[in-house]
Amino acid sequence: MKHDVPSRIVAARVEFKLTPVALAMHALFAGALILSVLPTSSFAAEPPAAKAATYNFNVPAGPLSSAIARFSAQSGTYVSVNGALTDGKNSQGVQGNLSVPEAITRLLAGSGLEALMQTNGSYVLRMAPIADSTLPAVTVTSDVVLPGELPKPFAGGQVAKGSRVGILGNVDIFDTPFSTQSYTEEFVQDQQSRRVADIISVDPSVRSAMAEYGDSETYLIRGFPVFVNQVGVNGLYGMTESRRITPEFYERIDVLKGPAAMLNGISPFGVVGGNINLTSKRADDKPLTRVTGSYISDSQFGLHLDLGRRFGEDNAWGVRVNLLKRDGDTPIDRQDDHMKNGALALDYRGRQLKASLDVANQDRLTNGYSANITYDSGFALPKPPQVDKNYVDNWEYIKTKAKYWMAHAEYEFSPAVTAYANYGKSEGNEEYYYAGSQGRKFINSAGDFTARAGGFRGSYEVDTYDVGLRGRFMLGSVSNSYALSYSGFSRKAYGATVNATAQYTGNVYNIPNRQPPVVNYGAIPQNGDLQLSSIGLVNTFGFMNDNVLLTLGLRKQDLYSGIFTAGIKTRAYDESKITPAAALLVKLGSYSFYGNYSEGLAQGATAPATVTGNPNALLPPAVTKQVEGGVKYNAGTFGVTAAVFQISQPNTFTNSSGFFVADGEQRNRGLELSTFGQPLRGVRLLGGITLIDAVQTKTANGINNGKDAIGVPKVNVVLNGEYDVEALQGFTLTGRINAFSGAQANAGNTQSIPGWQTLDVGARYVTQVAGKAVTFRGNVINLTDKNYWNSVSRGFITLGAPRTLLLSASVDF
Numbered sequence: 001m002k003h004d005v006p007s008r009i010v011a012a013r014v015e016f017k018l019t020p021v022a023l024a025m026h027a028l029f030a031g032a033l034i035l036s037v038l039p040t041s042s043f044a045a046e047p048p049a050a051k052a053a054t055y056n057f058n059v060p061a062g063p064l065s066s067a068i069a070r071f072s073a074q075s076g077t078y079v080s081v082n083g084a085l086t087d088g089k090n091s092q093g094v095q096g097n098l099s100v101p102e103a104i105t106r107l108l109a110g111s112g113l114e115a116l117m118q119t120n121g122s123y124v125l126r127m128a129p130i131a132d133s134t135l136p137a138v139t140v141t142s143d144v145v146l147p148g149e150l151p152k153p154f155a156g157g158q159v160a161k162g163s164r165v166g167i168l169g170n171v172d173i174f175d176t177p178f179s180t181q182s183y184t185e186e187f188v189q190d191q192q193s194r195r196v197a198d199i200i201s202v203d204p205s206v207r208s209a210m211a212e213y214g215d216s217e218t219y220l221i222r223g224f225p226v227f228v229n230q231v232g233v234n235g236l237y238g239m240t241e242s243r244r245i246t247p248e249f250y251e252r253i254d255v256l257k258g259p260a261a262m263l264n265g266i267s268p269f270g271v272v273g274g275n276i277n278l279t280s281k282r283a284d285d286k287p288l289t290r291v292t293g294s295y296i297s298d299s300q301f302g303l304h305l306d307l308g309r310r311f312g313e314d315n316a317w318g319v320r321v322n323l324l325k326r327d328g329d330t331p332i333d334r335q336d337d338h339m340k341n342g343a344l345a346l347d348y349r350g351r352q353l354k355a356s357l358d359v360a361n362q363d364r365l366t367n368g369y370s371a372n373i374t375y376d377s378g379f380a381l382p383k384p385p386q387v388d389k390n391y392v393d394n395w396e397y398i399k400t401k402a403k404y405w406m407a408h409a410e411y412e413f414s415p416a417v418t419a420y421a422n423y424g425k426s427e428g429n430e431e432y433y434y435a436g437s438q439g440r441k442f443i444n445s446a447g448d449f450t451a452r453a454g455g456f457r458g459s460y461e462v463d464t465y466d467v468g469l470r471g472r473f474m475l476g477s478v479s480n481s482y483a484l485s486y487s488g489f490s491r492k493a494y495g496a497t498v499n500a501t502a503q504y505t506g507n508v509y510n511i512p513n514r515q516p517p518v519v520n521y522g523a524i525p526q527n528g529d530l531q532l533s534s535i536g537l538v539n540t541f542g543f544m545n546d547n548v549l550l551t552l553g554l555r556k557q558d559l560y561s562g563i564f565t566a567g568i569k570t571r572a573y574d575e576s577k578i579t580p581a582a583a584l585l586v587k588l589g590s591y592s593f594y595g596n597y598s599e600g601l602a603q604g605a606t607a608p609a610t611v612t613g614n615p616n617a618l619l620p621p622a623v624t625k626q627v628e629g630g631v632k633y634n635a636g637t638f639g640v641t642a643a644v645f646q647i648s649q650p651n652t653f654t655n656s657s658g659f660f661v662a663d664g665e666q667r668n669r670g671l672e673l674s675t676f677g678q679p680l681r682g683v684r685l686l687g688g689i690t691l692i693d694a695v696q697t698k699t700a701n702g703i704n705n706g707k708d709a710i711g712v713p714k715v716n717v718v719l720n721g722e723y724d725v726e727a728l729q730g731f732t733l734t735g736r737i738n739a740f741s742g743a744q745a746n747a748g749n750t751q752s753i754p755g756w757q758t759l760d761v762g763a764r765y766v767t768q769v770a771g772k773a774v775t776f777r778g779n780v781i782n783l784t785d786k787n788y789w790n791s792v793s794r795g796f797i798t799l800g801a802p803r804t805l806l807l808s809a810s811v812d813f
Helices: 024-039 064-075 100-107 185-188 197-199
Strands: 053-057 094-099 113-115 125-129 162-164 171-172 179-184 205-210 218-221 224-227 250-257 274-280 288-296 297-309 317-329 336-349 353-367 372-375 398-415 417-435 448-451 453-475 478-499 502-506 525-541 548-566 568-588 591-602 624-635 638-654 660-677 683-697 717-724 730-740 756-769 770-783 789-793 797-801 804-812
Touching: 053 064, 064 100, 094 100, 100 113, 113 197, 162 179, 162 250, 179 185, 179 638, 185 250, 185 770, 197 274, 205 789, 218 789, 250 478, 288 317, 297 804, 417 624, 548 591, 624 660
Parallel strands: none
Antiparallel strands: 053 094, 113 125, 162 171, 179 250, 205 218, 218 224, 250 274, 288 297, 288 804, 297 317, 317 336, 336 353, 353 398, 372 797, 398 417, 417 453, 448 502, 453 478, 478 525, 525 548, 548 568, 568 591, 591 624, 624 638, 638 660, 660 683, 683 717, 717 730, 730 756, 756 770, 770 804, 789 797
């Protein structure tokens, strides 16, 4: 039995709250205090239902719960209803210019329910009286998404009805003029996910660029990379473990496709393809004690405890604990993986004040980890070896330790003004011990490579914060949802690489287990000092009862990065840039049409020391530009989206005069078609198809103009399906199809990797054992054990995953 997500009470007003974190936020905090002492009527509009005004309603016939949600969104009216009262009921909808009382009466016609208007203009639904008897009204929620509230799951439970959209907070997916998706805790559990990549790669525009047991996770979104340290946690960058992420800690995994520097601020090292944000688990009103035992072939066993409780008046205080341990051999020869991770989440939810504290520790060791391979030019790339045969020695390892703590608070001064603040601190260290995993290079098509043995040891420290105001108010008939944010980020890094042997030669198809060398690191010097800060302002104007939404925003960003030589800071990169964003969304019944322009921002490249014109020069910040248009269709129990986009990213090269310049460009044009939800009873679909035409333009002397960009398949198909077998209650069949066309491996398009297809299958059974809810899960990844190169990116190729059996049993006590 899955853990039920309880309904929450939502209102037409937007809730905003303050977080008193003392971090150089004098101006913002003072502004909040000034706003808070003004009369509430200056900000809070009169309850819409109390007015005699009419609204242009366009609520289609369908499930009553969905109709109520649309009615609430179109009128801005607070509606309280017990979800059990609307289950299985339909509405004929409502159309035309009507007052709120007229519209809600028509909406409920034939449902056996009636609406009681409250003194504040809101409504409570209850069963209509039968004879002289009446039933007590109960209060739960409509489906309106508020910026400070976690969106509810969409039909089918795999994705949420809304997601975090940077500075805008949580926004309903059909009110968002960007391509977004939010994956739920339930989907993470049912997929038996080991990595964040296992979840987000169900979107055909999002791919994993690294091996499952490699040195790190890297994601490709619309053809551009996003690294682990560019993933946000509760809106803050730099909190994740620097190499791999434990998905069991998080209740939501949000993906925003396309550059969004204005919405999210610049991340460490820049993000151009999209943004990923993780939301920590919080205790629910229903007590939770869940123990999950797991098995991964060949002999890896795991145990996960998920404990949640709420206490105090109105369950205001909450605690959520997640403990995870996993050890044993993987499906790959000469490879074993070990982790022990823990997370503690505390929170308080009051009427005006909300606060939370998150603490996590992650410790992982992988011996014989799957390494990437670089390659020379002038020959066809070798065929992939058997995916379960290791070409890495069993003593080549990656060991990482990381911990973080984050504090959040927000305070609602009035319904139109909320102040908030977030602070996070993390630190970690990592060590590699390798025989060429940082320099193994193919030298011919026969699979021969050169390499050398050595090691790396390093550490990092991160401090970051985000403070701001958010609110909603009316100016005449135009609604305004605004957000003002100031953020800061500091990361100091230390590291040393030691080559312990001379170069040697091997073959990827036949590698004996070599003896480990001795590596002496000595003192570990500083090699990084990154300082980022930004201030952003955005407003969404709502016209025609919020059926037309116009979002405009600007963010000024400052970038500082120290340049180190032998542990000494010799130079510094210090630049600033203003990045805009604009978006328009028009709602017509069940359809949302949208378009946007956005930009991504990254630190400029450093010229090689070998160029004659400007050796070691630092180029200005690189700006990536996106234009996107699309349509979203809400069928109530399932959704369909379509989008077209163009992203242009600067590329660098050395011109004929010997200068290193950023005049080149990669232009990715694409079409995305996707679906999610439950189109038929007992059937859930998630995924779609993405077509991308990624080409090079403005290349040096035009030599590669029009040629395909490196590492971007033209055709990407992923479809995840689930089918509930009616003849056996609680039994579900699952499967996923993955299919990608080939991709170019060099700028001249003379090397490439072939396309590949894999099939994953599984089953799930929910039952009771000794009165306890138990869920059994089984999945087989890469059922046919296909050998394939998973990706080619940034000058190296990565091997795919072997056939892997995943088994687990979860017991709710």
